[in-house]
Amino acid sequence: MSRPKIARKSTNIDMTAMCDVAFLLLSFFILTTKFKPSEAVPVTTPNSVSAKIAPEKNVILITLNKDGKVFFSVGDSKEDKEKKETILRSLNGSKNIGLSESDIQALVKAPFIGVSLGQLPQQAKMNPDQMNATLPGIPVQDTTNNQMVDWMHAVTEAYAGSKPNILLKGDNVAKYPAFKNIIAAFKKNDLLKFQMVTNPESVPTGTDLWKANQKGEKQVD
Amino acid sequence: MAEMDTSSGGGHKKGPGVKKGKKMSTRVDLTPMVDLGFLLITFFIFTTTMSSPTALKLNLPADTKDEKQQNKLNENSALTIMLGKDNNVFYYEGQLNVTAGSNNFKASNFKDIRDVIMQKKARTDTTFMVIIKPTDESNYKNIVDILDEMRINLVGRYALVEISPDEDKLVKLSQGGAAPQ
Numbered sequence: 001m002s003r004p005k006i007a008r009k010s011t012n013i014d015m016t017a018m019c020d021v022a023f024l025l026l027s028f029f030i031l032t033t034k035f036k037p038s039e040a041v042p043v044t045t046p047n048s049v050s051a052k053i054a055p056e057k058n059v060i061l062i063t064l065n066k067d068g069k070v071f072f073s074v075g076d077s078k079e080d081k082e083k084k085e086t087i088l089r090s091l092n093g094s095k096n097i098g099l100s101e102s103d104i105q106a107l108v109k110a111p112f113i114g115v116s117l118g119q120l121p122q123q124a125k126m127n128p129d130q131m132n133a134t135l136p137g138i139p140v141q142d143t144t145n146n147q148m149v150d151w152m153h154a155v156t157e158a159y160a161g162s163k164p165n166i167l168l169k170g171d172n173v174a175k176y177p178a179f180k181n182i183i184a185a186f187k188k189n190d191l192l193k194f195q196m197v198t199n200p201e202s203v204p205t206g207t208d209l210w211k212a213n214q215k216g217e218k219q220v221d
Numbered sequence: 222m223a224e225m226d227t228s229s230g231g232g233h234k235k236g237p238g239v240k241k242g243k244k245m246s247t248r249v250d251l252t253p254m255v256d257l258g259f260l261l262i263t264f265f266i267f268t269t270t271m272s273s274p275t276a277l278k279l280n281l282p283a284d285t286k287d288e289k290q291q292n293k294l295n296e297n298s299a300l301t302i303m304l305g306k307d308n309n310v311f312y313y314e315g316q317l318n319v320t321a322g323s324n325n326f327k328a329s330n331f332k333d334i335r336d337v338i339m340q341k342k343a344r345t346d347t348t349f350m351v352i353i354k355p356t357d358e359s360n361y362k363n364i365v366d367i368l369d370e371m372r373i374n375l376v377g378r379y380a381l382v383e384i385s386p387d388e389d390k391l392v393k394l395s396q397g398g399a400a401p402q
Contacts (some may be wrong), residue, residue, distance in 0.1 A: 015251035022258030029265040045274065046365040049372055054276040066360065167276065172362035176304075176355045177365065183381075187281055195276035196365060207335070208342075208375040 040111050040132045041065050043171045047201035049209065054197055055165040058083075060155055061197075062148070063112065064170040068178040069137030072151055073112035085106050086158040091117065091150060099124065113138065117147055141180040148185035156189050166194040277368060282380060296347040298304035299352055302367060303384060304333065305392045310334050310367075314341060317388065328395055331366055338374045351376050354384040356392050 041063050059075030074080040074087075085108050092099045093115050099107070105126035107113065114135030115123045123135070140148045155164055166186070170179060186194060203210045303311040310329045318325050329337060342349050351371060355364055365382070371379045384392070 015255050019251045019255045022255050025262050026258050026265070029262060033265060033268075046362040046369075048275065048277045048365060048369040050275045050369075052276050052278070056273045077363060077389065167351045170361035170365070172360065174361040175357065176361070176364065177357050179361055180355075182381075183281065192281040193278070194281075195278050196275050196368075197274045198365060198369075200275045201369075204335075204373060207373045208339070209373045212375060215392040 020094055041069075041071055041114075042133065042167055043168060045197050045199055046172050048196075048198035049178065049201055049203045050198060051200065052195075054167060057157070058162065058164050059167055061166045061167045061169060062182060063203065064168065064174045064182065065133055065137075066171040066173045067133075067137075068141075068175055069114070069133065069135070070140050070148065071112045071114045071135075071177065072138055072148075081108055083158045083164075087151070087154040090154045090157055094154075095150065097121065113151075140173065140178060140180075140185065146185055147183055148182055149188050152189040152191060153186050156191065164191075166191060167197050168194055169197040277365065277372075279368060279381075297346040299350050300338065300341045301352045301354060301388075303388055303392050304353070304355040304359035304363045304367060305396055306356070308363060309392075309394075309396060310363075311392055311395060312337060317391075319391065326391055326395070331363075331370075334367070335374065337371060338370060338376065342374060342376065349376070349378065351379040353379060353381050354388060355381070356384055356389055 025088055033074050043063055043065055056075060057077060057080070059080060060193070061073045061075070063071040063073065065071070076083045085104060088099065088104050088107055091097065092104065097117055097120050098119055103121055106124040107120065110123065110126075110128055110131055112131065113120070113123065114131060116139050119136075123131070138147050138151065155166075168179075168182065186192070203213060276323065297315050300317060301313050301317070305311060307330055310331060310333075312327055312329055313325045315325070338351065353364070353367055368379075368381075370376075
């Protein structure tokens with residue numbers, strides 16, 4: 001009497017398909033990842049619990065590095081660059097800096113502005129590779145010669161009607177006076193809303209915000 | 222199927238005297254490769270989401286010289302926090318009162334200030350307000366940290382104010398006493 005054969009199934013699964021999926025996803029993530037361009041001015045930003053992602057359009061970025069030097073830059077989009085040109089032209093006119101047309105174009109292409117208004121023609125002739133944290137920065141140190149006021153004035157003119165997203169990116173160890181003078185420049189031009197660039201951080205447990213988040217309430221800005 | 226050639230372990234014998242034919246499977250076990258793939262995926266997912274910076278909003282009060290337009294501060298419900306050098310924090314509740322008999326000027330640090338804020342918040346009504354006064358020696362991180370603390374404790378009313386000379390003097394005097402964080 002012959003027993004009916006019980007088919008012995010292998011417990012091994014074909015991994016090929018899974019492997020395909022894994023590597024498809026992997027290549028997708030690698031290709032879509034935008035690498036952060038290396039920054040000319042290195043800044044270590046502080047952490048905050050804010051969950052709001054920093055805007056990327058209509059950006060006016062003011063960088064405050066660890067030595068208290070202040071740099072001015074705009075967003076990467078084409079509109080932002082056009083605004084920068086408008087800002088530079090209006091400053092050139094109102095402050096008699098004496099920038100030529102090619103100087104303005106060079107400064108629009110420059111990653112940031114890091115000199116006083118009077119030295120702008122020199123920065124325009126610099127190679128972009130040379131523009132780094134060694135530049136003296138925009139003078140804001142005292143209230144009498146706070147050139148950030150002039151810059152912000154030009155910004156409000158360029159963005160007349162619309163609102164720029166003013167971002168302040170400060171270094172952890174930057175001292176308060178520089179920050180105070182930047183804020184003073186904002187206030188003078190009635191730019192009363194700005195945002196500070198930070199790194200995300202988790203909300204500490206047991207705090208009021210944590211409880212609110214647990215209840216499902218949305219964070220207020 | 223992706224399986225290792227395990228027949229040499231003595232799976233099925235073909236009978237006595239029958240020589241085992243060398244039948245090497247061309248299949249490779251892909252499990253480790255899948256593991257590696259997913260490991261890399263998780264790595265990329267984490268690194269991409271972590272790098273996007275966030276923004277902390279700050280609204281500045283307009284400078285008004287007109288006394289009537291300025292918000293009147295309820296003195297009892299205010300908590301004033303001063304930021305010194307080396308991450309030192311000082312605070313007082315209500316009005317500053319440093320006399321021989323009473324002293325409400327206290328030292329703290331960034332760890333303990335949360336409890337101070339929470340307790341004060343629980344004790345006072347909705348007029349609770351925090352006044353932040355950074356000294357010239359405090360750094361940017363301290364300011365963001367304390368603003369963050371406002372967010373964490375859901376303090377709706379807070380202001381960044383210039384420090385007065387008296388307070389500045391007090392902070393400088395107490396600098397040595399407070400333990401740095």
